[in-house]
Amino acid sequence: MNTWSTQYTFTPFALSTTDSLPDLAMINLSDWGMVTLVGPDSKSYLQGQLTCDVVSLSADKSTVAGHCDAKGKLRTIMRVFHYQNGYGLVQRQSVMASQLPELKKYAVFSKTEITQSSAIILGLTGTQAQTTIDSHFNGDADVRHNDTATAIKVDNARWLIITTAEQADSVITNLAPTATLTTTELWNLYDIKAAQPRIDNTTELEFIPQAVNLQAVDGISFKKGCYTGQETVARAKYRGINKRAMYIVTGAATQCPQAGDALERSVGENWRKGGTVICGYHYADDQAIALVVLPNDLDDDSQFRFATTPDALWHKLDLPYDLNAE
Template structure:
């Protein structure tokens, strides 16, 4: 049972690598959090902190973005959208304790309040998700405000719902009709299949935005003004200094790959550190799928294995987007 619901039971939903995902599932996003920003200076303050263009963000849409340190290494990757007279940044809960104080560091000089949001976060997924969303939150926008919260389109089969705790149980019970209830691991699978980047505590301050394909999913503006880490991000684009990219790999595994684990690559007859796991999902048939940051100049036919499980080889899968997209 969730910590906020007295009636709904969210459990791990076993999925085999060959299975079709449920037509409708409701997910308790317990591993995610919101950062909320309200106040007169919220837009200008955030514009000077993050990689995406907050000034031109249409209230009807959301976008990826990153918050970097001065060297251009990412503290977090988030999805930003308009929420409750301000902005909300959806990001992994594991980095909140270290990233949020850094985002707030200079807020004392601006009219902006930055806090960890208290909303309950739900995911509605599957081919029937859009129909259910339209029934409960009429409209055509990708970001839809409703009493007590906001619904945000993530991709063709997913919506995020951020709802105040006192509305959550009632709304979730309505949305759960004909839906399979699942834990956040199912959302991980959708994210990995979509090759959406994320930062966990284990990968914080390890990579510049392009190393996780943030430019390919619309998370970097190269036309906006200055922000923290901009010099490094711009140099990676215009001088070609970035030597990494994020790839999707699949292989046999008896355990779920964890963020920060090492993936080795074959070099002749030897094995060397090849990359870092960003996110992983283990299927019920002892297959797993993962996102890994690797060198972007790998030779064709390079083999991979997890350092902790060297007996199983992994293969690179085709990304659902082009790394040339900006």
């Protein structure tokens, strides 16, 4: 039950592999949170912390970005956009307790106030999502504002909606009163099909950005100045030190793969650890799909399994983007 909602209830949406996605769904993204930065030094401060080029980010766009440690390992992946008088950073709630203090670590030397927001984050998805946004927000930008909410375009079928606890019910009533109201699992499915990387607390500080395809979703600028972890990220690009990538895999399953779970791969007649789950989705007909970080030199016909269900073999699916594109 959502503590902020007095009018609406969000329930899991049972979906089999043969079902179509809802034409319009409103998703309670309670496992996502937002950090805000306000102050004259916010832009330059983020420029020195994140993998994206914050300086060139216009007010009508958003971008994916990573925040790394000094060794280039990801603390989090976030969506960055101009918000109110500063910036909004949407990321997984599970990393907040460990990542936010690191983001704040050097802020004492800059004029920026970094705060975990109490905003409500909703997702609007489906073939009718764009039309719905166009009907309630002026303009054609990828980041739009009205009196009650901010809308951020994720892709052609998805928008993030940022609002307050006081306004959330009325936003749903006005924006999408006939939408299917559901929980974060549907958003996870969209992320998996789009091969959109994320970091949870179970995978924090495990991967460099290229190991989860951050460069393929325009989350890394190789032309900006220095930022935390840049040396490792640049070396992975120019010296080819990265040996992993994130893939979509699917197979039979009785439960949903969880972030941090280990996937085994076949090596001849033997099995060994092959990769780490980033995000999973379990269908109602006992099939599942997941994002998994694997070695990037595996054969296309490689087989995979979870040790808990050794008879259920999994295989890779095609990615929606080219990992080798410049």
